[in-house]
Amino acid sequence: MNKKNIAIVAGGDSSEAVISFKSAQQIAEVIDRDRYNAYTIFIKGTDWTVKQEGKADIAIDKNDFTFVEDGAKTTFDCVLMMIHGTPGENGILQAYFDLIRLPYTGCRTFTSALTFDKYATKKYLEGEGVDMARGFMFRKGQQVDADALVEELGLPMFVKPNASGSSFGVTKVKSVEQLQGAIDAAFTEGDAILIEESINGIELGNGLIKTPSKALVFPVTEIVPKTEFFDFEAKYTSGMSEEITPARIPEEVTERVQELSSHIYDVLGCRGIVRVDYIYSNDKLYFIEINTIPGMSQASIVPQQVRTMGLELRDVLTLEIEDAIERF
Structure with missing residues (x-):
């Protein structure tokens, strides 16, 4: 049986990159090596590289998501998505792989976004x-009426980034005085936040x-x-x-x-x-x-x-x- 080449894509541009690395390591250890040749690709900004133990990093050609080593070109049969956060969980990379016609695991572009x-x-x-918790979304620059929020949602309440995972920027707010600090923390992860009741x-x-x-x-x-x-x-x-x-x-x-x-x-x-x-x-x-x-x-x-x-x-x-x- 000819083995398929699988790209385990990890890293990304969010605070979740460290979690992505751990996920990729686990996947690389357990993937079926009888079926697949697995390569770990780290993506950060425009730096896309193949990581191989004991070898120098090799740049990925973004035109077709391939790499060349010792004069030989390696292509992939499928991308195994392991980026938590942008650009691997929000549809950005999915759109790229759709354009170059390369299969990838997980949700397609629209669902990911x-x-x-x-x-x-x-x-x-x-x-x-x-059913879900009551809450409101705010974008950077919008005024937040703390007293009105407390009256509507009660205390404690949760403040979280609208687009982030691993609980980065999430705060359980127990008093009105804590609210602004929680809002500032959530905005460090993106330009929109959610403020929700605690259930x-x-x-x-x-x-x-x-x-x-x-x-x-x-x-x-x-x-x-x-x-x-x-x-x-x-x-x-x-x-x-x-x-x-x-x-x-x-x-x-x-x-x-x-x-x-x-x-x-x-x-x-x-x-x-x-x-x-x-x-x-x-x-x-x-x-x-x-x-x-x-x-x-x-x-x-x-x-x-x-x-x-x-x-x-x-x-x-x-x-x-x-x-x-x-x-x-």
């Missing part, structure tokens, strides 16, 4: 009757992948942070959160989560592996966000769910890669 915008996604899903409940995450031939909806994970909320420290510092898979919720609720995740996946036109996050409160599932390129490090939630399901991450990645190639 839509789901990266939290406010747009919420508005899109509200029309489908999906007390159980935080849940549910990964899945659906192809024309197979649908895998993974077990639900219950997230119990030891910090104020599931922030960057809780997500990526050992011992700072407890992630329980399967979640300690009734089976009926688990089924509701999985059915809703599957519905959201279809409505948004997702492809590849995604993770949908919720708050379960007063017998309601409140949508938080969807991650179209979820973390894939050893500590990440989706790999935990795959293991709990009794599957190998290697095989799930193969499903994703082959589906991307077949459907391109």
Whole structure:
């Protein structure tokens, strides 16, 4: 069997680059080497390079996403997207790969752009009757009436960037005096922010992948942070959160989560592996966000769910890669 060349694309231009590197390392370790030759490509700004252990970096030719080593040109059969944040999760790279006709894993250009915008996604899903926290979006330069917000949303409330992940720039605000600092922090990650009510409940995450031939909806994970909320420290510092898979919720609720995740996946036109996050409160599932390129490090939630399901991450990645190639 001729091996296919796979480009594991990592890095990016956001604060999430460090998480992307960890995901790419995990993917490179577990990808099926009997099927694929895997190359890790780091992207930062206009610097696109092939990283090979013990060798000098090699520049990628952006005309066709190839590279030349020792006089031989290497082309790719598929890109495995592992950039969290811009430009790999928001549709920018997806549009580039569409233009040069190179298959890639994950959501296509429109869905990537839509789901990266939290406010747009919420508005899109509200029309489908999906419950979510009340909130408002503000752009840089807009005035924020702190007292009116507190009256409308109550305290505590969350301030977060509209287009960012890994909880960078997210603050749980407990007093009016904290609000401006939280707004400033959120604006460091982008030019739009969300301010939302805080809902007390159980935080849940549910990964899945659906192809024309197979649908895998993974077990639900219950997230119990030891910090104020599931922030960057809780997500990526050992011992700072407890992630329980399967979640300690009734089976009926688990089924509701999985059915809703599957519905959201279809409505948004997702492809590849995604993770949908919720708050379960007063017998309601409140949508938080969807991650179209979820973390894939050893500590990440989706790999935990795959293991709990009794599957190998290697095989799930193969499903994703082959589906991307077949459907391109």
